[in-house]
Amino acid sequence: MKIAPPNPLNMAGAVDLNRRKFLQITSLGLAVVTTGGLLTACGSDGSSSSPSSGGASGAPKKGGTLRVGSTGGGTTDTLDPQAWATLPDQLRVQQLYDPLVWMAADGTPTMVLAKEITPNADGTEWTITIQSGVTTHNGKPFTAEDVLFSFQRILDNKYPGAFLLGPIDMKASKAVDDTTAKVVFSKPFGILMNNLSFPYFYMVPRGFDPAKPDGTGPFKFKSFTAGEESTFVRNENYWQSGLPYLDEIVIQNITDESSQLSAFQSGQVDIVNALSAGSVAALKSGGYNVKINESGNWVPFTMNCQAEPFSDVRVRQAFRLIPNRQQMLDQVFGGYGKVGNDVFSPYDAGFPSDLPQREQDLDQAKSLLKAAGYSDLSIKLTTAPAAAGEVNMAQVFATAAKGAGINVQVDEHDVGTFYSNYYLKVPFGTDYGTNQSFLANASQLMIGDNSFYNANHFDDPEYTQLYDQAVTSVDDTERNRIIGEMAHIDYERGGYIVPVFSPTIEAYTPKVGGISDYITGVSPNNADFKNMWLAS
């Protein structure tokens, strides 16, 4: 799950964690004070109009500087679009570079630089046709050779995308002409288009140097200091005519949520992202536009299927009956987001619609545990505040578990300690992941030792066999049917408890336009700044 693009409060964003811990009291104080007093005062002196979520309306306008205050990141921030690690990184690289395929707001892979991506009959050779007449910011034509260079760069450096290129054979792959690349695979590979929507396949020109960023994206590099601020300016020659609308985008790192809110409320930035549910009421009463989206982001409990007591499937089933899902959503995420059903990637085209919603059933849990011989179970739940709500969810779970006669002790660590000492090693822990396609998640999380982030140590021959079939299939319908079967297996005997899918919450000043719904979890606005604009 770690290979999934990071959640706002992620770990290289560990940078934010010290500070975050540091200032927990502060933000608490701020929330209390703002809700209670000052903001109400603010709202009552004029701008008490009921907040809408749509932002500015009317036709998009050209010009202006959009200022974004993003949480996460730090001195490790990078503009390398194939090796980024934090949320502000993702917001930045999406402006400077284009991917071939993009995970659009509704979660479907959608063509961007690629015009067409088609496999041969058995999926061993794919033809990628790109837009013609595209130039980089430095004025070089962007061609099929550059596409192959981008793949090669990812493979050479073992960047996150490397794994998702499957059995690619770069030696046999070649550029047919300026806009057509033939990409060859040593074995049938059916999910190239799907995998290319993974946000590490941004295209870079040959000779790329991240210190002098050159790409084909809607904005051009102007300045950047890691952990502080970047300024990008409009790419006048952008290949999508009419875009972008903005003259300039300034992205600031504001790691602490209370600082984000102060900067926003004092007018220093136009957007703040990845907020917690606790900020919603204060912002709404202040008359700001608050946009809340459901997403495929998830914060599961991980049960190690190879270790006691979870090696017994009845214990896993019992534990999945413990959380009161709606209550957890209400308590941890203010009721925003949506209830989960223990299987990831709910927005995948193949996700089955016939899984019954699992509800809390403590009696059933008790009898399952009894049958498995674990009537008086006492277990440690190891967790860290790596994602929003992660530790709170663990606490809510522990309380619910008492009802089933299980003593769950929440064992909280700081993020650094958690990832170096406990992650993937404990019988019972927490994790988090962003919205990814079903097979991208499965490949990293469920396939025995072949999955780096298999925190539930799932290794099920039937599941793996289905996975291999799905990966090789070039037929979408057939592949989606297989995904449905895999989801059913996970639902019955998997090792993740997914009680909820967390919301993304962001706030805009009223002059910001071009805001749409999205489920990808990339806050704000799916990083789609080229379609955003400012009302005068």
Added chain:
Amino acid sequence: MTAQLESPAAPTTGEPERIRAAHPILSLLLNRAGWGVFSVLVVSVIVYASTLVLPGDAAQAILGQQATPERLEVLREQLGLDQSAWAGFVHWFTGIFRGDFGTSLSTRQPVTELLGPKLLNSAALVLVAAVVSTALGVALGALTASRRDGVLDHVLGIVALVASAMPEYIVGVFVVLFLAVDLHAFPAISVLAPGQHIWDEPSKMVLPVLTLTIVVVPYILRMCRGSVIEALDSDYAEVARLKGVGGRRLLYRHALPNALAPTVQVIGLSLIYLAGGIVLVETVFQFPGLGLALVDAITARDVPVIQALVLLLSTCYVVLNILADVAVLLVTPRRRLPR
């Protein structure tokens, strides 16, 4: 005025005594500087050792969510994290004598290049805060002392007590709420565009300086008030009063100069506090200075940057301590006499 001050009471028994008597400041400086260098070295070693105990390393911090075993290995090699701790320390230690503080592991910039602008920003912050707080603290201290038990004295006494009881990040939050969020008077955070210095945007310095001032002034005020009151109650003040000296003249010419020694000590301590207090205040305001850089470097496990910052901050600490002692000597002629 210092060196030639020849006291008639000074015993002139032998050469060494004379030299010591003639240069009390110099001998103090040499003594303290020696110990200072030693302390800074010890601190460096301790801090280096503690970075080794921190879980995870720079490679893990950089890769974050993307830390596959393969990539970790490659990056560790690139960053030189595969060398032993001892070799790392020796490399760093010999480097500083050549003025080479190494390269940041997270930004891959030379440490001096990375920290230079931040040092200037922090220095500007501390300097302005120190000047403002000293002026304000001494003025208010003298004022409240001269109107002892008046309304102003009581009100300021309570305000100072409350202010000194509040941690700086709470003060920071309140300052932001009132002056930035509510009144929109000043920026709430001090993030700068690349290449800018804080004095290019002085408005971004207002709230951090104000916060530090609110935290520091109460100490100076109370110490100054106490010392001035003591001076005003002393025999020589009584004599002056009997001679007809009163009001302002008594305060400024007689009481205040004698009250300065303890006040200077507190000012020195406050400055020393400021050098550390910037860590919290810079964090609250995202102020691009050394304090924020330290927090970032620790989270990023960026050992060369942590080491350079600790060296810098502990040197600051030592130098300020010495300066405070010297200043006390300067304002207290009788302590310059041999005992």
